[in-house]
Amino acid sequence: MNKQTTFFIKRAFDIAFAGTLILLISPLLLLVSLAIRLDSKGPIFYYSYRVGQNYKIFKFYKFRSMRTDADQLVDQMKHLNQYQAEDQKQLEEFELTRHTIAYHSDEPMVIKDTKYADVNRFEDHKSQDNSNSFVKFKNDPRITRVGRFIRNTSIDELPQLFNILKGDMSVVGNRPLPLYEAEKLTTDNRVGRFLGPAGLTGLWQVTERGKDNVDPENRVKLDIEYAKNYSLWMDLKILIKTPIAALQHENV
Structure with missing residues (x-):
């Protein structure tokens, strides 16, 4: 099956999957929205600009799981970055x-x-x-009480179903990156990860997520592997593994 046929089938699946799931989990979406509103000040939803396939920049939606000043605290916490050499x-x-x-x-x-x-x-x-292109903090102090639960169960990712309907992302693909991370991956041996579709879940999520000893180079390699070889069969295998990977025990 060629890439063009794969693209059309993948897009049809994305629309059907995201639309159906939004209808089925709408009570959960309302419940989480209420919990976030009661737990801390600030908006229910959070968006940031992310870089997806072919370096397309778009608004990336999540349930808010952090304090409203979380972005401003990143520079102050760089010494805690688990990806730091x-x-x-x-x-x-x-x-x-x-x-x-x-x-x-x-x-x-x-x-x-x-x-x-x-x-x-x-x-x-x-x-x-x-070489330290990704940012990750263990026991991140910026996370709220409700935020810690919805992050550990990946519930905070559910608003990205609307990104999928819009065509910004696919159900399976490489995670879209914040601008400050993406700009560091434009070298010849890394930029290939942007040739694959952006996704809600992906190859890295089902193989490496939640591990203590994270390796940014291995993450890039997995992203490039998916971008070069993705297929409907690979997507299906990743989807089957995703629920287990989502129920992680590490605070990330």
């Missing part, structure tokens, strides 16, 4: 003075505001930073 070092910077400008050797340097750094060390640091 254990041996990552800070870039060595020096004060930029007139003496430095006048007597610096011919070796190239990178200048930022009143600081400078050796260009080779800067490139090494940039490469090191790009």
Whole structure:
């Protein structure tokens, strides 16, 4: 079966699956909405801009599971990132003075505001930073009480059924990424993960989700594998495994 035929069958399945499921679980959607409203201040739904297939950017919907200032806290919590390399070092910077400008050797340097750094060390640091493309916190303090339950049971993902109806996503595919993560995966050996459809569940979710020792490189490899080889049969196998993977015990 060629990719075009697969696409049309996959799209028809997506519409039927998402539409039917929304009707069946509508009481649950209302109950969760009420619980979120009573648990903490803020909107019931949360959206962020995500990058999907062919680098398409769209609004990605979830039930709100975090504090309303969660996005602003990411920079303050980078040291807790589980994907962060254990041996990552800070870039060595020096004060930029007139003496430095006048007597610096011919070796190239990178200048930022009143600081400078050796260009080779800067490139090494940039490469090191790009290796940590994903962000994940264990026992994330930004999560609300209701939020922790709906995240551990993946109920917070249910509003993405509306993304599927709109055509932003498929039921099965690679997870659409936040802009700050996606921009780090545009190198030749990584950008292939964006050739596959964005999905509610996918190959990485049913094989690696919930593990303590997460590996960002392995996640990219799994995404590329799906993008190159996805088929209706592969989607069916992933769907069958998804309920078990969704009922995880780790706070992610």
